[in-house]
Amino acid sequence: MNFARRFASSLVAIVAALAVAIGLMLLVDAPPFEALKLLVEGSVGSDVKIADTFMAWAPLVLTSTGLIVTFAAGLWNIGVEGQVMAGAIAASWVARTVDGPVWLLIVLTMLAGMIGGALWALLAGVLKVYGRVNEIFGGLGLTFVAQALITYLVIGPWKRPGVASTSGTEPFPEHAWLPTLPGLRISLVAVGVALVAVIIIYFMLRGTRFGLRLKAVGKNSRSAYLLGIPTTRYMLAAFAIGGALAGLAGTIQATGFLHRLVPAVSGGYGYLGILVALLANSSTIWVPPVSFFFAMISVGSTQLQLRLNLDSSLGGVLQGVLVLFTLLAQGWQSRRIAREAAEASAAPPVKLVES
Amino acid sequence: MSLELRDIRKRFGPVQANDGVSLTVEAGELHGLLGENGAGKSTLMKILSGFYTADSGEIVLDGRTLDIRGPGDAIEAGIGMLHQDPLVFLPFTALDSFIAGSPGGFVIDRRQARKEMMELAERFGFDLDPNAPAREFTIGARQQLEIIRLLWLGARVLILDEPTTGISATQRERLFETLKQLASEGMSVIFVSHKLEEVEELCSRVTVLRQGRVTGERELPCPADELVELMFGKSVVIQTKEPVELGKPVLEVQHATLEDELVTVRDLSLSVREGEVVGLAGLEGSGQRALLRAAAGLLKPRSGTIRIDGRTPRTYHEFLDVGVHYLPAGRLEEGLLQGMTITEHFVLADESTPFFVDWDEAEQQAAEEIRAHFIKGRPDSNAEELSGGNQQRLLLAMLPDHLRLLLMQHPTRGLDIESAAWVWEQLLARRHDGTAIMFASSDLDELLMYSDRIAVFFSGEVIDILDARTATVEQLGYLIGGVRAAS
Ligand SMILES: Nc1ncnc2c1ncn2[C@@H]1O[C@H](COP(=O)(O)OP(=O)(O)OP(=O)(O)O)[C@@H](O)[C@H]1O
Ligand SMILES: [Mg+2]
Numbered sequence A: 001m002n003f004a005r006r007f008a009s010s011l012v013a014i015v016a017a018l019a020v021a022i023g024l025m026l027l028v029d030a031p032p033f034e035a036l037k038l039l040v041e042g043s044v045g046s047d048v049k050i051a052d053t054f055m056a057w058a059p060l061v062l063t064s065t066g067l068i069v070t071f072a073a074g075l076w077n078i079g080v081e082g083q084v085m086a087g088a089i090a091a092s093w094v095a096r097t098v099d100g101p102v103w104l105l106i107v108l109t110m111l112a113g114m115i116g117g118a119l120w121a122l123l124a125g126v127l128k129v130y131g132r133v134n135e136i137f138g139g140l141g142l143t144f145v146a147q148a149l150i151t152y153l154v155i156g157p158w159k160r161p162g163v164a165s166t167s168g169t170e171p172f173p174e175h176a177w178l179p180t181l182p183g184l185r186i187s188l189v190a191v192g193v194a195l196v197a198v199i200i201i202y203f204m205l206r207g208t209r210f211g212l213r214l215k216a217v218g219k220n221s222r223s224a225y226l227l228g229i230p231t232t233r234y235m236l237a238a239f240a241i242g243g244a245l246a247g248l249a250g251t252i253q254a255t256g257f258l259h260r261l262v263p264a265v266s267g268g269y270g271y272l273g274i275l276v277a278l279l280a281n282s283s284t285i286w287v288p289p290v291s292f293f294f295a296m297i298s299v300g301s302t303q304l305q306l307r308l309n310l311d312s313s314l315g316g317v318l319q320g321v322l323v324l325f326t327l328l329a330q331g332w333q334s335r336r337i338a339r340e341a342a343e344a345s346a347a348p349p350v351k352l353v354e355s
Numbered sequence B: 001m002s003l004e005l006r007d008i009r010k011r012f013g014p015v016q017a018n019d020g021v022s023l024t025v026e027a028g029e030l031h032g033l034l035g036e037n038g039a040g041k042s043t044l045m046k047i048l049s050g051f052y053t054a055d056s057g058e059i060v061l062d063g064r065t066l067d068i069r070g071p072g073d074a075i076e077a078g079i080g081m082l083h084q085d086p087l088v089f090l091p092f093t094a095l096d097s098f099i100a101g102s103p104g105g106f107v108i109d110r111r112q113a114r115k116e117m118m119e120l121a122e123r124f125g126f127d128l129d130p131n132a133p134a135r136e137f138t139i140g141a142r143q144q145l146e147i148i149r150l151l152w153l154g155a156r157v158l159i160l161d162e163p164t165t166g167i168s169a170t171q172r173e174r175l176f177e178t179l180k181q182l183a184s185e186g187m188s189v190i191f192v193s194h195k196l197e198e199v200e201e202l203c204s205r206v207t208v209l210r211q212g213r214v215t216g217e218r219e220l221p222c223p224a225d226e227l228v229e230l231m232f233g234k235s236v237v238i239q240t241k242e243p244v245e246l247g248k249p250v251l252e253v254q255h256a257t258l259e260d261e262l263v264t265v266r267d268l269s270l271s272v273r274e275g276e277v278v279g280l281a282g283l284e285g286s287g288q289r290a291l292l293r294a295a296a297g298l299l300k301p302r303s304g305t306i307r308i309d310g311r312t313p314r315t316y317h318e319f320l321d322v323g324v325h326y327l328p329a330g331r332l333e334e335g336l337l338q339g340m341t342i343t344e345h346f347v348l349a350d351e352s353t354p355f356f357v358d359w360d361e362a363e364q365q366a367a368e369e370i371r372a373h374f375i376k377g378r379p380d381s382n383a384e385e386l387s388g389g390n391q392q393r394l395l396l397a398m399l400p401d402h403l404r405l406l407l408m409q410h411p412t413r414g415l416d417i418e419s420a421a422w423v424w425e426q427l428l429a430r431r432h433d434g435t436a437i438m439f440a441s442s443d444l445d446e447l448l449m450y451s452d453r454i455a456v457f458f459s460g461e462v463i464d465i466l467d468a469r470t471a472t473v474e475q476l477g478y479l480i481g482g483v484r485a486a487s
Helices: A002-027 A032-044 A047-072 A080-097 A102-129 A135-155 A188-207 A209-219 A221-226 A231-258 A269-280 A284-308 A313-343 B041-048 B071-077 B094-100 B110-123 B139-152 B169-184 B196-202 B224-232 B288-295 B316-321 B342-349 B359-372 B388-397 B417-433 B444-450 B473-480
Strands: B003-012 B015-025 B030-035 B056-061 B079-082 B157-161 B188-192 B205-210 B213-219 B249-259 B264-273 B277-281 B303-308 B324-327 B405-409 B436-440 B453-458 B461-467
Touching: A002 A032, A002 A313, A032 A047, A032 A284, A047 A080, A047 A188, A047 A209, A047 A231, A047 A269, A047 A284, A080 A102, A080 A135, A080 A231, A080 A269, A102 A135, A102 A231, A188 A209, A188 A231, A188 A284, A209 A221, A209 A231, A209 B342, A221 A231, A231 A269, A269 A284, A269 A313, A284 A313, B003 B041, B015 B030, B015 B041, B015 B056, B015 B188, B015 B213, B030 B041, B030 B169, B030 B196, B030 B224, B041 B056, B041 B079, B041 B157, B041 B188, B071 B079, B079 B139, B094 B110, B094 B139, B110 B139, B139 B157, B139 B169, B157 B169, B169 B188, B169 B196, B169 B473, B188 B196, B196 B224, B205 B224, B213 B224, B224 B417, B249 B288, B249 B436, B264 B288, B264 B303, B264 B436, B264 B461, B277 B288, B277 B444, B277 B473, B288 B324, B288 B405, B288 B436, B316 B324, B342 B359, B342 B388, B359 B388, B388 B417, B417 B436, B417 B444, B444 B473, B453 B473, B461 B473
Parallel strands: B030 B188, B030 B205, B079 B157, B157 B188, B277 B436, B277 B453, B324 B405, B405 B436
Antiparallel strands: B003 B015, B003 B056, B205 B213, B249 B264, B249 B303, B453 B461
């Protein structure tokens, strides 16, 4: 029942967002239905496309799931983008320096990525908890630093022999690549890791004392503290978990998709994850489907540019509008639910009448 | 102006909070509203002031039926409400919270507003610093700020929901004078309280609610027994405290200097023994809260020592570990968690919860606790859905079983007479376990009835420690005002 309602309101939001997108396309004289068709074909139209979409889905699911954890603790971890980059840097370092069998490198790069992302998030956490810097500003600042660090590495110490350009490092040795399915760009390891993360976080938030206490800290940290919950530790833990998952996303981007470190290694999955987490409305099970939809738009919209000469940022517009409409629908619905709960089975609802 | 509520109904899910309530208040009348916890008083007042919409019924002001859809409509019609927990914008200064709710233009004339604020404050003898942050105000001062704000907005009907819980005796006197003055100028006042004496002192008529219905309306004065019967459907017997053997000291404060936002307490020495109840009296902000917080490990003493059973724990968690527990006054601010259910509260409060929570079992346990503590609510009710008194019961129900030292601020704040008596019965029973109790209260009767000794604070100093068996209300009243007993 609740589910059905939620589904209905999501549907309304999606339709409304599509309507806006169509309107926009008409405005720039693009054929809207052609464009939508391309969007779908470009994301799920063939095996190759589906594989690509899943390869965008995995890091997006990871960042969004991590954000659900920090949001639950009442922390606006806007610095997630920087945490993706930090994870990618750490994973790249391992990929460039460690020699060994593929499985070992998978484990080591992922561990390194998680540590890198977690440390970067903890920096924001420490700034918040001990330095009283709001996590939004701390996170944004640290994202700039991470971005600068990548650029420095790419044109400095890790530059390709001879050329110093921002186009990225040398590709990693192949044993450091996440193995992909033959002929496709999808790595089952990446998809599996994302699924496992969703399952773990789902149970953590729902069924464990840790998750409950984390939520308590998010609802009212003063009350939580008086109840004996070590609030700072929990906040830092939330940062670390969110950062580790973002770092994993960075690892997958670097070792599974790009196979090198580039300045745009994050793919914007941090920021996009914020939208997904908002849409999923802090419920972990909604992250995979919502992420898939967003991944479809992201991957499919590249076709718009190729085929219709439309800027692919149209996809971003669609995603943004979608979030706005969904938030609107959610707000509207929670008002209605509150009203109905109050009116349910009450005497025939008579309004206060004006004389 | 006369105000009439006709057949008001309001339901929250399974709870019929107001079940056909009718009520008339004349101009210049001070009308009391009594009823046990969860009777529906706050709900009725929130409907009147536009925070809730009634399912059915009419609100008629001066013969005109009002269509109130929000607090803005209510205040425009001249109905202003002072909430159970004053809704002041805490991070704002007094002046800014004063202005924040005002209608009118985009541009604020701060100078003018400030002038008018000061004039109103002066008229009622309120001492309010417009530049001080509202969060530093005592509950009493927040209330004063809210009253003049409502008057400034043009309120002609003033609703006060349990305004006297948590304010000092002088603040209460000031409040009563103000209300009487306003009534004599034609203001209609609805006064919600659990304290019969207050209603008798202030009001001329009283309406009693029980389970959402009006059980009676009386002219005052009226015998207290009759009102109690109307409130609870039976008479209430208040047990006197049986003495217990006092054991060794649990809390020992020696030469402590304590400093919080409101006050500095110098060179304080006090001890509380096993089975002993020490009451802390004094105007709000005289140092009682600082002492409670220091004894709970929430406030580090500047100098001196605080020992619990001879040990000196350092962090708040170490205090918790040695069996100290602190129950603060602000229920939803510090204590309960808005948006979380009763079950979740019990799980959080329970030290022994395993890592994986068994929600079915937790729900059953919560249902048991709800029954044991007579909480009006269901395991899946959120904390903010409970009536004020039931929020307090939930906090009390969350206390661990075995404690060495229990520290409380206004432990029965917001509880009806029957519940207050019941709660004290439970608290006093803990003394047989050797629990030491220290509590602050602004209710002199409560202090005298349940304490063994009463420490009286005046501006950061304990000016006397009385034996509660021999002390009197008058004596206590003088001391609180800073007048030392002539010795
Ligand atoms: N927002 C709400 N959602 C659900 N139930 C509510 C809500 N507000 C009040 N109730 C329920 O309605 C009943 C009446 O509550 P109300 O707050 O009016 O009582 P009250 O008379 O003010 O009690 P108290 O003396 O304890 O403050 C209670 O059972 C309460 O749980
Ligand atoms: Mg109430």
